[in-house]
Amino acid sequence: MSAATETALGLTESKGAVAKAVKFVVYAGLFVVFAGPLLALLVSSFNHVSDPTQLSIVPKSPTLDNFRIAFDHGVLKYLFNSFFVVGFGLLLQVAVSVLAGYALARKIFPGMTLVMVAILATMMLPEEILALPLTLVLADLPLVHLNLMGTLAGMIVPLGAWAFSILVMTEFMKDVPKELEEAARIDGAGEFRIFAQIILPLCKPALGVIGVFGFTMIWDQYLLPLLVATNSDSYTLPLALRTLRIDPVVTPGVVMAASLLALLPSVMVFLFFQRSFARGLTAGALKG
Amino acid sequence: MSLKEAAPPVPPPAAPPSGARRRGSGARSGARKRSGKWWIPWLFLAPALILFVYFKFIPMAQAVSMSVQEVRPYLGNTWVGTANYVEILSSEGFRSATWNTILLAIGQTFGSMALGFGLALLVEGQTRKLTFIRSAAFLPVVVPIAVVAELWRIMYHPTSDGLLNQVIGLIGLGPSGFINDPDTSLASIAVTGIWRGAPYDMMIFLAGLAGIDRGLYEAATVDGASTKQRILHVTLPGLRPVFAILFVLAAVRGFRSFTEVFLLTNGGPNGSTEVVMTLIYKLGLEQNRLGVGSAGAVLLFVATLILTVCVQLLRKRRAV
Numbered sequence: 001m002s003a004a005t006e007t008a009l010g011l012t013e014s015k016g017a018v019a020k021a022v023k024f025v026v027y028a029g030l031f032v033v034f035a036g037p038l039l040a041l042l043v044s045s046f047n048h049v050s051d052p053t054q055l056s057i058v059p060k061s062p063t064l065d066n067f068r069i070a071f072d073h074g075v076l077k078y079l080f081n082s083f084f085v086v087g088f089g090l091l092l093q094v095a096v097s098v099l100a101g102y103a104l105a106r107k108i109f110p111g112m113t114l115v116m117v118a119i120l121a122t123m124m125l126p127e128e129i130l131a132l133p134l135t136l137v138l139a140d141l142p143l144v145h146l147n148l149m150g151t152l153a154g155m156i157v158p159l160g161a162w163a164f165s166i167l168v169m170t171e172f173m174k175d176v177p178k179e180l181e182e183a184a185r186i187d188g189a190g191e192f193r194i195f196a197q198i199i200l201p202l203c204k205p206a207l208g209v210i211g212v213f214g215f216t217m218i219w220d221q222y223l224l225p226l227l228v229a230t231n232s233d234s235y236t237l238p239l240a241l242r243t244l245r246i247d248p249v250v251t252p253g254v255v256m257a258a259s260l261l262a263l264l265p266s267v268m269v270f271l272f273f274q275r276s277f278a279r280g281l282t283a284g285a286l287k288g
Numbered sequence: 289m290s291l292k293e294a295a296p297p298v299p300p301p302a303a304p305p306s307g308a309r310r311r312g313s314g315a316r317s318g319a320r321k322r323s324g325k326w327w328i329p330w331l332f333l334a335p336a337l338i339l340f341v342y343f344k345f346i347p348m349a350q351a352v353s354m355s356v357q358e359v360r361p362y363l364g365n366t367w368v369g370t371a372n373y374v375e376i377l378s379s380e381g382f383r384s385a386t387w388n389t390i391l392l393a394i395g396q397t398f399g400s401m402a403l404g405f406g407l408a409l410l411v412e413g414q415t416r417k418l419t420f421i422r423s424a425a426f427l428p429v430v431v432p433i434a435v436v437a438e439l440w441r442i443m444y445h446p447t448s449d450g451l452l453n454q455v456i457g458l459i460g461l462g463p464s465g466f467i468n469d470p471d472t473s474l475a476s477i478a479v480t481g482i483w484r485g486a487p488y489d490m491m492i493f494l495a496g497l498a499g500i501d502r503g504l505y506e507a508a509t510v511d512g513a514s515t516k517q518r519i520l521h522v523t524l525p526g527l528r529p530v531f532a533i534l535f536v537l538a539a540v541r542g543f544r545s546f547t548e549v550f551l552l553t554n555g556g557p558n559g560s561t562e563v564v565m566t567l568i569y570k571l572g573l574e575q576n577r578l579g580v581g582s583a584g585a586v587l588l589f590v591a592t593l594i595l596t597v598c599v600q601l602l603r604k605r606r607a608v
Contacts (some may be wrong), residue, residue: 006521008497008505009515016408026410027421028360033326035424038431040451041439055451078535096335102330115333122344124596128544129589132572133342133350142346161339178418191328220432222547229575232600238434242551245438252442259435270430274423281488 028247038263045260049253066257074232074251075258078240082262085155090211092160097210098203100161101169102195106181123163127224134158135227145256150230159218165210168280173199173204180241208276212269219266237262290445351589354582361576372583381567382584388474389563393542394548395478396485401534403482404489405527409519411490412497426487433453433484437551440480441467444552467553470560477552477561481545489534496530497523529603536599540592564588 045066047056103109104116109288127134138148138158148154176199184198200207225236232243240260245255270277300445355372357365376382411422428436443451444466453463466476473593498524508518549555555562556571572581 007409008500008519009409009412009601013398014451026347027417028409030407030421031424034483035427037439037443037483038427038441041435042388061397096307099332100336103329107332109329110593112329115337118340118345119336122340124589125344127346128546129585129592130351130563131569131576132585133347136350136578137342137347141342157339158343160370161336161343166336197333201597216430222432222434238432241434241438245441254437255442263431263435266430266432267427270426271423278491278495283489 008109022094024231032131041256041263042056044253045257046148048252049251055252055256061137066251069250069254070244070258073240073244073247073254073258075237075240075244075261076237077233078237079261081152082236082238083233085221085225086215086218086265088152088192089156089159090214092216093165094155096161096208097165097169098207100166101173102199104166105173106171106176106199107266111242119163119166122161127158131227134224138228149228150234151228152234155221155225155234155236158224159221162217164213164217165214168206168210168213169203172203176202191222205276205279208273209280212273212276213280215269216266219288243244302488325403345600348589349385351582351585354579355586357579359578359582365579368579372579374588376580376583376587381562384559385562385564385567388561389543391474392478392481392545392561392563393539395475396481396542396545397538397573399478400485401531401540402488404534405493406492407486408493408497409523411504422490425492427486428484429491431484433547434551436484437548440483441552444468467561468557470558473553473557473561477549480548481542483539485541489538493527494531494535496527500526503527511569532599533602535595539595543588543595544590569586594603 040057040138043057044055046062046064047059048061048063048065049056101118104112135149138154140147148157180198180202181194184194189198220238221236222238225234225239229235229239232240236242237258241255241258244250244258336562356364356367356369358371359365407425411418411425419431438563440512445451445453446463446465447453448457448465450466452466456462456464464472467473484567503519504522504526508522513521545563545566546569549563549566550569553561555566565588568581568584568588571577
């Protein structure tokens with residue numbers, strides 16, 4: 001028995017037929033509990049489901065009608081809004097994080113500890129707690145007096161700076177050897193060039209982490225769009241699910257079709273970038 | 289558009305440092321300090337700091353200031369001191385919402401951690417099958433919360449042909465009203481929360497399990513320890529820091545839960561699932577009582593702060 005495969009339960013050791021059967025049942029049960037509801041969602045979205053009490057689990061009479069009806073209710077527009085928000089939101093978030101990370105990781109300057117404390121403090125200020133004043137701030141941005149209520153920009157800019165991304169970037173940029181930077185400096189490279197051409201290209205794994213986490217974080221937003229969207233034109237897809245459901249002529253099959261469109265992007269991102277995901281989970285949680 | 293305004297200013301490339309040709313001694317220790325003007329780090333930090341000030345610190349200051357005023361749009365606010373706090377603390381609605389929030393946070397935190405720990409033990413390992421099961425089990429975490437709520441809403445259908453009622457009917461239970469019955473509504477929301485929270489905890493536990501010295505397991509086996517003893521004396525102590533972190537994360541998440549409650553029950557039936565956040569939302573945005581709502585938000589903030597600080601202190605003491 002090699003030490004590398006040793007686990008807490010030592011399940012790999014159990015060999016008998018009974019043990020195997022028990023294991024199979026346990027894993028099948030796990031699969032049904034966690035992935036089952038999502039499979040039901042998938043199947044229902046392609047089936048005629050008119051009964052509000054049911055999801056279809058067995059595929060029968062496959063149809064695209066649910067999607068057609070969902071599109072008639074403007075789901076494509078909401079999907080576009082969601083992509084707009086996640087696209088620009090992520091761009092802004094990544095740009096802000098790499099810039100801040102560079103300063104925090106590669107420079108020593110007076111006030112640095114204070115900045116670090118301020119950034120960590122924002123983790124204690126989730127937008128749930130700030131919901132009410134945030135609507136006032138967004139309705140009349142201090143100094144510039146812009147009203148972002150009812151605009152997609154209002155759902156984007158508050159997400160621009162995210163402490164998690166900045167911390168991941170900072171930690172990673174700290175590990176880039178100083179010699180590389182010095183060599184570039186001796187060759188006459190300017191500050192921005194060093195940032196963009198020396199440090200940033202070496203941080204691709206960290207960019208993957210903050211990209212994947214930023215995407216799922218922004219895609220999952222609910223309260224912020226709910227506060228900002230003053231009319232259905234600026235709804236994102238998650239917001240639209242509720243209005244779809246309340247609509248008396250819409251069947252659960254249609255709600256599930258719209259839900260499928262709402263979950264696919266983040267599920268795909270997770271499935272394609274699992275490695276970045278796992279890395280970020282431990283970075284985010286275990287460093288605490 | 290305003291979007292441009294918030295976009296990070298591109299820092300202009302700084303002039304090459306004057307001593308660029310200098311080489312050799314002293315470069316190492318001085319590299320970070322002499323690398324440019326004092327304002328360069330602030331230029332790089334500016335976008336982040338501006339956004340944090342606008343969307344975190346100003347709103348927080350405003351929450352505190354609104355909580356001691358009567359907020360009257362167009363008329364100007366009037367100072368009311370602690371009246372908002374007195375009002376919200378003495379209201380029956382806030383007290384029951386606080387109680388519901390605590391129950392929900394406890395249920396979700398311990399449910400997710402217990403289930404997540406069990407799952408992690410079951411799926412720990414390197415085989416292909418396990419990787420597949422792990423990914424499948426993790427899916428609920430990446431599904432948007434709004435979708436989770438809509439999906440569970442249908443599954444919780446209160447009649448006997450609802451999906452979950454059929455499942456519990458197989459073992460002779462039900463039909464339950466789930467989210468439509470004041471007795472089971474809060475527990476139902478907790479179950480949905482655990483479904484989404486347990487796989488997340490599982491992943492963190494797995495990372496923690498990977499950090500446990502394999503040699504300890506072997507030693508324990510050689511010493512004739514049973515599986516139970518191995519978990520009790522090797523696994524659990526090794527995971528202690530993970531438990532502490534997950535506890536804080538999950539408890540804070542539970543304190544501020546909003547979306548799942550808002551979409552599944554919106555506080556009903558009969559106020560049985562009203563939590564602090566849904567109450568604040570209703571006070572502030574539906575009844576326009578921003579002062580009282582802000583007082584509630586400040587209290588919620590203080591509660592999460594106290595919880596985090598306490599756990600950190602406990603961790604520190606134990607570590608020393």
